Amino acid sequence: MILNTKDFGAVGDSVTDDTAAIQATIDAAAAAGGGEVVLAAGTYIVSGGEEPSDGCLMLKSNVTLSGAGMGETVIKLADGSDTKVTGIVRSAYGEETHDFGMKNLTLDGNRDATTGKVDGWFNGYIPGSDGKDSNVTLDSVEIKDCSGYGFDPHEQTVNMVIKNSVSHGNGLDGFVADYLSDSVFENNIAYNNDRHGFNVVTSTHDFTLSNNVAYGNGSTGIVVQRGSENIPSPANITITGGAVYGNGAEGVLIKLSSQVSVSGLDIHDNGSAGVRIYGSSGVDVFDNTLSNNSLGAPVPEIIIQSYDDTSGVSGKYFNGSD
Structure with missing residues (x-):
């Protein structure tokens, strides 16, 4: 109908x-x-x-x-x-x-x-409840000039596809995946958002970012993270293809997450490290091109950083030289 x-x-x-x-x-x-x-x-x-x-x-x-x-x-x-x-x-x-x-x-x-x-x-x-939204498709949608988030699917959503879409000029993140599973964001662009381009959070699992572009965002281009809450970490996350450049902080940040792969990205001209892995496990980073990152801070192109649950950030970096 x-x-x-x-x-x-x-x-x-x-x-x-x-x-x-x-x-x-x-x-x-x-x-x-x-x-x-x-x-x-x-x-x-x-x-x-x-x-x-x-x-x-x-x-x-x-x-x-x-x-x-x-x-x-x-x-x-x-x-x-x-x-x-x-x-x-x-x-x-x-x-x-x-x-x-x-x-x-x-x-x-x-x-x-x-x-x-x-x-x-x-x-x-x-x-925190067992109910869910399911089978959600957003295709060729532009979201702009919101004071908060652009795309903000939340707890919990199963089988969501966002594709061929654009998010820009928003006050927080361009695209959020907040407790999504069996879902895909593909061929999207996030630019000039005040915070992150793509933010994958809150126990999201079995999730793919494919051929997306994040540029000119105020903080990180692509983030996979869990806060300090006692909840399962994001897991089984695939980030493949696309470009991440000109963002204010890292190109890609993997924080307190597990079983994450990052491949086939062109990561350049970001304010901090091209890729930072923080307190995470089972992370594979391969077949990417990294260049001219760390424009705003003297840090390596790739940082692998431990996390101390008692004291917080250990301050110790592994950059391949020790």
């Missing part, structure tokens, strides 16, 4: 608030068992709900939101928005949403004309 948001009153004129009309189309598709919700070319203004978890638009199981192309169909947060928006487009909190996604459009967080933390895409169930 294909439903057009214009038939439900959406205008897409950069002025009218189209939140209710687009949501009505999504709800109608879900009630019919699923379908494709089409947004023609235009700029559709949306606004957040009363709670951060309301987001602006709530996708449902078996529903795909489809535009006319990145930069052609734009869903933009309204000027003057002053509330926290955890997902301009998102799935429902505490519901297991499946077989849904978005393609061929842009999400614009309108960062310069809004206040409050705003994330572009958000999905997930409840942190």
